[in-house]
Each structure stands twice: as structure tokens, then as C-alpha cells.
Amino acid sequence: xxxEQRLGTQxxxxxxxxxxxxxxxxxxxxxxxxxxxxxxxxxxxGYTLDHWAGLFGEDSARTYRGLFQAIGNSVVLAIxxxxxxxxxxxxxxxxxxIQFPKLKRVLEFICIVPITVPAIVLVVGLAPVYSFVVKxxxxxxxxxxxxxxxxxxxxxxxxxxxxxEAVPVITLSEAGRSLxxxxxxxxxxxxxxxxRRGVLAASFISVAVVLGEFTIASLLNRVxxxxxxxxxxxxxxxxxxxxxxxxxALVFGLLLLIGRLGSVGRNRKES
Amino acid sequence: MTxxxxxxxxSTGAGATPRRQSVSGRGGILRFLGLTPFALYVLLFLGIPxxxxxxxxxxxxxGGLTLDNIVGLFAPNVLTAFGNSFxxxxxxxxxxxxxxxxxxxxxxxxxxxxxxxxxxDSASSVLAQFGGVMLAFAFxxxxxxxxxxxxxxxxxxxxxxxxxxxxxxxxxxxLVVYLYFQVPLMIITFMPALExxxxxxxxxxxxxxxxxxxxxxxxxxxxxxxxxxxxxLLLFANAFSSYATAAALVSQGAPIVPLQIxxxxxxxxxxGRENMAGALALGxxxxxxxxxxxxxxxxxxxxxxxx
Numbered sequence: 001x002x003x004e005q006r007l008g009t010q011x012x013x014x015x016x017x018x019x020x021x022x023x024x025x026x027x028x029x030x031x032x033x034x035x036x037x038x039x040x041x042x043x044x045x046g047y048t049l050d051h052w053a054g055l056f057g058e059d060s061a062r063t064y065r066g067l068f069q070a071i072g073n074s075v076v077l078a079i080x081x082x083x084x085x086x087x088x089x090x091x092x093x094x095x096x097x098i099q100f101p102k103l104k105r106v107l108e109f110i111c112i113v114p115i116t117v118p119a120i121v122l123v124v125g126l127a128p129v130y131s132f133v134v135k136x137x138x139x140x141x142x143x144x145x146x147x148x149x150x151x152x153x154x155x156x157x158x159x160x161x162x163x164x165e166a167v168p169v170i171t172l173s174e175a176g177r178s179l180x181x182x183x184x185x186x187x188x189x190x191x192x193x194x195x196r197r198g199v200l201a202a203s204f205i206s207v208a209v210v211l212g213e214f215t216i217a218s219l220l221n222r223v224x225x226x227x228x229x230x231x232x233x234x235x236x237x238x239x240x241x242x243x244x245x246x247x248x249a250l251v252f253g254l255l256l257l258i259g260r261l262g263s264v265g266r267n268r269k270e271s
Numbered sequence: 272m273t274x275x276x277x278x279x280x281x282s283t284g285a286g287a288t289p290r291r292q293s294v295s296g297r298g299g300i301l302r303f304l305g306l307t308p309f310a311l312y313v314l315l316f317l318g319i320p321x322x323x324x325x326x327x328x329x330x331x332x333x334g335g336l337t338l339d340n341i342v343g344l345f346a347p348n349v350l351t352a353f354g355n356s357f358x359x360x361x362x363x364x365x366x367x368x369x370x371x372x373x374x375x376x377x378x379x380x381x382x383x384x385x386x387x388x389x390x391x392d393s394a395s396s397v398l399a400q401f402g403g404v405m406l407a408f409a410f411x412x413x414x415x416x417x418x419x420x421x422x423x424x425x426x427x428x429x430x431x432x433x434x435x436x437x438x439x440x441x442x443x444x445x446l447v448v449y450l451y452f453q454v455p456l457m458i459i460t461f462m463p464a465l466e467x468x469x470x471x472x473x474x475x476x477x478x479x480x481x482x483x484x485x486x487x488x489x490x491x492x493x494x495x496x497x498x499x500x501x502x503x504l505l506l507f508a509n510a511f512s513s514y515a516t517a518a519a520l521v522s523q524g525a526p527i528v529p530l531q532i533x534x535x536x537x538x539x540x541x542x543g544r545e546n547m548a549g550a551l552a553l554g555x556x557x558x559x560x561x562x563x564x565x566x567x568x569x570x571x572x573x574x575x576x577x578x
Contacts, residue, residue: 007473007486010380019377020391023370023454027398030451033413033420084312092309099302110313115505116559117321118512120529121552124327124536124545125320150317154505155460162463162498198463204396205459214403214515219536226515230404241412244405248397255393 031248038242051238067243070228073141077224078210080145082203085156088149090199093157094191097164098173111157114150119215122150130220144222151216152209156202163198204255211251325556327549340550349531353554355442356527360510363449368503370450371457375465383466392462395455403515410448410520414439440522448516453506460505464498508559528555 005012011019041048054060061068089111096103114122126147137143169191176186192199214226225247233240331337343349374391381387414420416433424430438444468491476486514529525531528551535548 005380007470007477007483009468009470009473009486009491011377016377016381019373020387023374027394027451027454029420030409030413033418034409036419037412088309088312092306095305100306103306110317112563113317113321115508115512116556116563117317117324118508118514118529118555118559120512120514120532121324121555122317122320123324124548124552125323125325126316128323129316129320146312146316149312153317154508158460158501158505159463162460162467166463166467197466201392201459201463204392205399208396208399212403212405212515214518218515226403226405229408230519233404233408237408240404241408244408248405251397252393255396256389 034241034245038238067228070223070225073223074211074225076142077145078207080142081148081210082206084149085202085206089156093160097169111153115154119151123216123219147216148210152206155205159201160198163195167194325553327546328553340547343547344550344554352528352531356511359445360507362446363453363510364503364506367450367453367506368457371454372461374458375462395458398455399452399459404519406448406516407519440520442526449510457502460502464495
């Protein structure tokens with residue numbers, strides 16, 4: 001038993017694996033069922049590789065062009081949305097935390113508004129706004145990221161704020177400043193390394209939110225992964241499930257990679 | 272997470288008030304310039320759309336003021352939809368928060384840069400906002416009427432999942448399916464808070480003669496309460512506003528509010544339904560404002576205990 005376990009701050013190994021095992025099993029079941037579904041030979045029963053083989057056939061690029069296009073759109077949207085979080089939200093949150101503690105409640109309120117105004121409500125008012133956006137930025141798929149930046153606001157805010165409150169940001173920046181560092185240095189070399197966990201969590205959840213987003217895209221008549229999947233599922237449910245699985249695996253791998261990159265960078269800096 | 276936590280030894284802890292000290296000598300209006308990009312963005316893409324969306328319910332097609340749409344909110348089917356939405360959101364938020372918090376607890380003490388944490392983190396991120404169409408696919412494949420698990424249960428235990436009708440495609444089905452994104456969302460949002468607990472507090476507790484039980488009841492749970500309730504409300508809101516999953520799963524009618532809004536928006540048979548969508552939106556927002564007000568009252572109480 002480690003000191004932490006004796007003190008009660010950590011679960012014992014048995015407790016940990018019982019909890020993780022049961023929850024993991026329950027969560028794996030639907031995924032396994034999806035995999036099984038893609039090998040089914042219709043309602044009659046029996047299994048086949050045909051659904052997967054069709055994907056790698058000669059005309060798959062042509063048959064599923066719309067779907068590939070939609071996946072591309074969603075990836076671009078995810079990148080731009082994370083960019084909005086990092087460029088607009090993160091600096092504002094640090095600035096408010098250090099310089100405007102009185103505005104903290106205001107910022108929190110703003111970031112919670114997208115919860116009280118869900119996507120399906122927001123989309124009604126977004127339509128006229130987007131007629132202007134299209135005039136200024138064109139009708140590129142990426143422009144939807146402006147709306148998605150709002151959608152992810154509560155999640156990104158909570159992730160960063162939890163980290164901000166657990167770290168003595170003011171003391172750290174005072175220390176940095178008194179040692180002669182300018183604000184950019186304090187931000188980049190003192191605050192960001194300490195906020196990495198929160199920033200990463202915010203990015204993770206932003207990517208996941210954007211890739212799962214359906215409401216705004218479908219009601220603004222935009223094409224993204226989810227709207228394309230629904231469309232395909234009506235004509236070919238097997239292919240829709242295959243693509244859903246592939247998207248799942250892809251996003252999982254991507255997020256795993258981002259997490260790994262974060263910890264590698266951290267270890268290097270430590271040594 | 273050594274780097275992120277190491278400097279926190281001197282921290283006054285999560286939720287504590289930081290010392291008020293001016294860090295920068297620079298003052299005046301210039302400092303506020305840093306806030307303008309975010310403020311402008313939020314005004315354009317949150318402020319204006321919100322006002323537009325919520326106010327349409329108060330107007331007729333021709334732009335005249337009316338209360339008809341608001342009165343329409345008290346029609347029996349709309350009231351039922353609100354009740355269903357509230358029920359589904361509350362139940363999945365509470366169960367999701369408890370299970371999610373348990374998973375977070377189970378992960379305490381695992382290496383933050385280890386494989387387990389990386390896998391759980393990534394899987395949770397994928398699933399948390401995985402709602403929508405894919406989730407409906409997954410559950411129809413798992414426990415749909417022709418699905419793997421349904422057949423297995425029927426053959427192995429003679430258990431008919433659908434003895435009480437096609438519940439998966441109705442409100443009870445939403446309860447099961449929504450948990451699939453509620454639990455991961457809880458893990459993501461609650462994990463940083465749980466990691467903020469300091470070993471020193473447990474040491475202090477032990478030194479003063481406290482037990483593991485008192486550590487959790489007197490220190491950890493009170494400190495975590497605001498984060499827990501905040502996450503719980505996030506989950507409630509998430510379920511309340513979730514639209515795509517229900518749209519793909521529910522076979523008949525519009526049993527929850529977001530589906531009512533959709534049918535009002537896309538209705539081509541009845542004129543003026545778009546303004547009814549505005550009224551429904553307003554009703555949803557009113558409920559959310561009440562919930563958030565309750566949240567701030569609760570949080571004020573919890574932070575008072577912390578002082």
C-alpha cells in the first residue's frame with residue numbers, strides 16, 4: 001500500500017480495476033456491436049466481408065466522394081475552432097485572471113451563456129448572421145467554425161479555468177516579472193507550461209465537439225461529417241456504420257497522438 | 272503532471288480567492304484593449320444570434336407583437352415534451368456525474384503520462400461529444416430489435432429486451448443512450464478538479480488524527496463540491512439541448528423539446544410555426560436560466576464553507 005492509498009487520496013488497485021473494468025466493458029459493447037454489424041450479411045444472418053471490400057474497391061473514391069469531402073470539412077472546422085479557443089479565449093482568460101479579477105464573473109457568465117442557449121436555439125439567430133459572414137469571408141466550409149467556437153466555449157472555459165485556479169498564476173507571473181521577464185516570456189515560458197493540462201483538455205473537447213456537431217450544420221445546410229453520415233445511412237447503413245467506426249478510430253488516434261505529444265514535450269523540458 | 276502540480280504547493284487551493292495585487296504597472300484604458308477581440312467575437316456570434324432567436328417567439332409572421340406563441344407553450348403536448356426533456360436530462364446528469372466521478376477517482380494515482388490515462392482521456396474526448404447520428408447507429412447495432420446483444424440475451428437467458436415495446440426508440444431509450452456521452456463528459460470536466468486535490472491536505476488530516484473517511488467527508492468532498500455541481504449542470508444542459516441523437520433514434524413524434532423545435536422549424540404545413548420555434552426556444556432558455564440561478568446560489572453557499 002502506497003502512502004497515498006493509506007492516506008485515502010487514492011483507490012486501491014482492486015477498487016481501481018473493478019471500476020474501470022465494469023465501465024470499460026459497458027462502454028465497449030456498443031462499439032463491438034457496430035463492428036459486428038459491418039460484417040453482417042443482411043437480416044438473414046451470416047457474415048461477409050463485402051461491406052468492407054466495397055470501401056477499398058476501384059470506384060470507392062467516386063462513390064463516397066461526398067463523404068470524404070465532408071470529413072475534410074470537419075477536420076478543417078476542428079482545427080479552426082481550436083485556433084479560436086487558443087487565440088481568443090485563452091489569452092482573454094489569463095488576462096482577466098491577472099489584470100481584471102472583477103471581470104471574472106462576467107467572463108464566466110459569458111462562457112456559460114452557450115449552455116443556456118443551446119445550438120438548436122442559436123441556429124435560428126445564426127442564419128441572418130451567416131448571410132453577412134458569407135459576404136465577408138465567402139462560403140467556405142471553415143466559416144462554420146465561428147459558430148463552433150461559441151459552441152465549445154463552456155467546455156473549453158471549464159477545462160482552462162479548473163487549471164487556472166489550481167495554479168498560483170499571479171504569484172508565478174510576479175516571480176517571472178521580478179526576474180526581468182517580459183509579458184510574452186511570462187506567458188509562453190511560465191504560464192503556458194503550467195496550464196498545459198487545461199489547454200490540452202480544452203483542445204481535446206473542442207475537437208470532439210466539432211466532429212460530433214450535427215445540429216448547426218444540418219439546419220444551416222452545411223456539410224460536415226455527421227450530416228453526411230446521416231445521409232449515407234439512409235441508402236447504405238453498413239457503409240455509414242463503417243465510416244462512423246473509422247471516424248471514431250481516427251479521432252481516437254488523433255487525440256491519443258496529441259496527448260502523447262504533450263507529455264513528450266513536457267518530459268524534454270523537465271530534463 | 273509533475274510540472275503542472277509542482278508549483279501548486281503554495282497554492283491556496285481550487286476556488287480560493289487569489290491575492291489582489293497589481294502585477295503590471297501599465298494601467299488605463301489601454302489594458303482593456305486586450306479584451307476587445309474576444310468581446311467582439313462573442314457579441315457577433317453569441318449576443319446577436321441569441322437576441323434574434325429568443326425574440327422571434329414574441330412576433331407574428333408580419334412582425335407584429337403577439338403572445339399567441341407563448342400561450343402555445345402550455346398546450347398539453349408541449350408541456351409533456353418539456354417534462355420528458357427535464358426527466359431525461361436530470362436522470363442522465365445525476366447517473367452520469369456519479370459514474371464519471373467514480374471513474375475519475377479510480378484513475379487517481381495512475382501515472383498522468385501513462386498509457387491508461389492517455390487512453391481514457393482520448394476515449395472520453397471522442398465519446399463525450401459523440402452524440403448524434405453515430406451514437407444512434409451504435410445502439411441500434413447493440414440493442415436494437417435485431418441486434419447482437421438482444422439476440423444473445425434472448426437465446427442465453429430467454430430475456431426479451433422488447434417485452435415492453437420498442438423502448439429504445441422512445442424516451443426510455445434516450446436515458447440509456449445519453450449516458451454514453453454523459454459519463455465521458457463528466458470524466459473530462461471533473462478530472463482536473465480531482466487532480467487538484469493536494470496530498471498535503473491528506474497528510475494534514477492524518478497528522479491531526481483524521482481517518483480516510485474524514486479526509487473525504489471533511490476535506491475532499493467539500494472542496495470538490497462546486498466542481499462536481501458545475502459538471503453536473505454541464506451534463507444536464509448537455510442532455511437538455513442534445514438534438515441529433517434523439518433525431519436519429521426517436522421513431523415517432525417529438526417527445527422532447529429540441530425535436531419540437533425542429534418540427535416547428537421545418538413544418539411546411541402550418542404557417543407561423545417558425546415563430547412557435549422561437550417561443551419554444553424561449554421556454555428552453557427560461558428553464559436553463561432557472562437552473563443556472565440555482566447553481567450560482569449553491570455555489571455561493573459552497574464557497575462560503577470553504578473560507
